[in-house]
Amino acid sequence: MNDKTTSVNAVEVRNVYKNYNEVEALQDLSLDFPKGELTSLLGPSGCGKTTLLKIIAGLIPTTSGEVKINGKKVTGPGPDRAFVFQDFALLPWETVIKNVSFGLELRGVAKSEREAIAEKYIVDVGLAGFEHKFPHQLSGGMRQRVGLARALSVDAEVLLMDEPFSAVDEQTRRKFQEDLLNLVKNENKTFLFVTHSIEEAVYLSDQIALLLPRPSRVSEIIRPSGFRHKDVDSIRRDSEYLDIVDRIWDSLRTYVE
Amino acid sequence: MRYRALSLKFLSSILIFGAWEVAGRVPVSFAFPTFLESMSALWALTIEGTIFTAYAETLKPLVIGVLISAFFGIGLGLWVGLSQKFDWFVSPIFIVMQSAPLAALIPLLIMVYGIGLTSKVFVVCIMAMPVIVLNTSGAVRNTSASIIEMGQSFLGTRKDIILKIILPSASPIIFVGLRLGISAGFIGAILSELKITPTGIGDIISYSRSIADYPSMYAAIFSIILLAVLFLNLLERIEIMVFKGINKGLVAD
Numbered sequence: 001m002n003d004k005t006t007s008v009n010a011v012e013v014r015n016v017y018k019n020y021n022e023v024e025a026l027q028d029l030s031l032d033f034p035k036g037e038l039t040s041l042l043g044p045s046g047c048g049k050t051t052l053l054k055i056i057a058g059l060i061p062t063t064s065g066e067v068k069i070n071g072k073k074v075t076g077p078g079p080d081r082a083f084v085f086q087d088f089a090l091l092p093w094e095t096v097i098k099n100v101s102f103g104l105e106l107r108g109v110a111k112s113e114r115e116a117i118a119e120k121y122i123v124d125v126g127l128a129g130f131e132h133k134f135p136h137q138l139s140g141g142m143r144q145r146v147g148l149a150r151a152l153s154v155d156a157e158v159l160l161m162d163e164p165f166s167a168v169d170e171q172t173r174r175k176f177q178e179d180l181l182n183l184v185k186n187e188n189k190t191f192l193f194v195t196h197s198i199e200e201a202v203y204l205s206d207q208i209a210l211l212l213p214r215p216s217r218v219s220e221i222i223r224p225s226g227f228r229h230k231d232v233d234s235i236r237r238d239s240e241y242l243d244i245v246d247r248i249w250d251s252l253r254t255y256v257e
Numbered sequence: 258m259r260y261r262a263l264s265l266k267f268l269s270s271i272l273i274f275g276a277w278e279v280a281g282r283v284p285v286s287f288a289f290p291t292f293l294e295s296m297s298a299l300w301a302l303t304i305e306g307t308i309f310t311a312y313a314e315t316l317k318p319l320v321i322g323v324l325i326s327a328f329f330g331i332g333l334g335l336w337v338g339l340s341q342k343f344d345w346f347v348s349p350i351f352i353v354m355q356s357a358p359l360a361a362l363i364p365l366l367i368m369v370y371g372i373g374l375t376s377k378v379f380v381v382c383i384m385a386m387p388v389i390v391l392n393t394s395g396a397v398r399n400t401s402a403s404i405i406e407m408g409q410s411f412l413g414t415r416k417d418i419i420l421k422i423i424l425p426s427a428s429p430i431i432f433v434g435l436r437l438g439i440s441a442g443f444i445g446a447i448l449s450e451l452k453i454t455p456t457g458i459g460d461i462i463s464y465s466r467s468i469a470d471y472p473s474m475y476a477a478i479f480s481i482i483l484l485a486v487l488f489l490n491l492l493e494r495i496e497i498m499v500f501k502g503i504n505k506g507l508v509a510d
Contacts, residue, residue, distance in 0.1 A: 058410075059406055059410055077410050078412070079412060081410075082410070082411070085403060085406075085407060089403045089406070090404075091404060091425070091426075093425050093426075093428075093500055102411065103411040106408070107411075150411075154411065
């Protein structure tokens with residue numbers, strides 16, 4: 001293709017097919033994820049969004065097609081990507097600080113250094129004081145914050161988030177969405193966000209990719225522009241926001257009915 | 258209450274021993290001594306030193322068998338859990354070992370290994386290993402796929418994932434297997450002494466029975482049960498010490 005030196009896209013997905021035996025999960029899927037932005041993968045349940053995210057993470061191989069991160073082909077997990085899991089995936093026998101520093105531990109970082117880095121992110125996500133608690137002593141929202149801190153602490157360029165807020169209550173979810181908007185503004189990372197909530201996708205994203213049900217491919221790409229600079233509190237009342245939400249629901253409802 | 262667990266254990270002991278005493282006085286059978294009669298026989302055995310020489314004998318196959326069962330059992334269990342091929346090859350051996358009646362296997366053992374320490378160690382292992390291997394392999398295979406994936410996504414090597422994720426995750430069930438297996442090992446040690454050649458505690462049991470000294474017989478049985486209980490408590494302490502996060506405050510202790 002063209003030069004790899006200054007790619008505007010952090011992640012490029014090209015003609016990806018994924019079959020599980022006879023079941024075609026992804027069909028000829030191509031998509032770009034611009035650097036420094038938050039792109040949502042939005043679609044009904046079972047439409048392959050998590051499969052695509054795991055392929056990008058290098059956890060699942062493609063049947064054919066390729067994925068490139070900053071121009072380099074994906075062959076497995078890498079230091080340039082970090083994953084936030086829907087079910088938190090914490091180690092129940094370790095404390096918060098050990099969980100957050102787990103990514104650094106696997107990279108061979110020395111104990112005092114990795115705990116210092118972990119401490120910074122623990123404070124950033126609002127869990128100061130809980131360093132020596134165990135996951136079973138935390139609420140769902142707090143556990144997800146541990147997962148987020150862990151992903152942030154390895155300082156990867158691409159953050160992959162698999163329905164990270166779907167397992168927490170509504171109030172916590174709204175707070176997390178606001179926090180994530182601020183995070184996207186302040187961190188120079190690319191965010192890939194899987195969700196099945198239309199409002200969440202429109203609220204958070206610089207770009208929304210609508211995925212169709214199995215076999216999955218991209219049906220539409222939407223770039224909300226008008227309200228991205230607005231204050232986190234005023235977005236939900238913006239008329240463009242509401243229009244886009246309705247438009248997406250109209251597209252998707254045919255697949256649910 | 259701070260010492261709630263300890264007081265409950267004390268209370269339940271008193272209840273059991275009280276019931277034993279009553280049953281002995283009824284009497285349930287002429288061959289059934291009271292608790293106090295058994296305890297005085299135990300005291301006599303201790304004073305004479307008979308019980309210590311007996312344990313010196315019994316502990317030989319017991320300790321050797323338990324150590325072999327624990328280390329090889331967990332090692333094999335890990336391998337079986339991690340490798341499909343090894344599982345297919347090895348699991349049936351242990352499933353058969355667990356279900357086959359020991360009384361039928363003992364004559365075979367005697368034929369091959371004689372009537373000495375080797376056969377007795379084998380009996381302990383046959384009793385103890387299957388449940389340790391099967392529990393360990395089951396626990397390894399049941400590790401949450403989600404945290405394994407998490408380990409892979411953060412660049413964990415296969416060795417990292419086994420040591421830092423699979424093993425700690427499997428450890429509660431491995432310890433359950435150890436507790437069950439080692440208890441069975443104790444039974445195996447006594448059985449081997451009753452069925453192969455009389456030595457140690459097994460000898461006290463069969464000899465006392467043959468001369469109708471039932472208090473001594475029950476004293477010997479009581480002592481081995483007590484030893485097993487103490488050992489299992491020790492194992493529990495070790496587990497809590499090694500894996501602090503595991504104790505989620507569910508157990509009474």
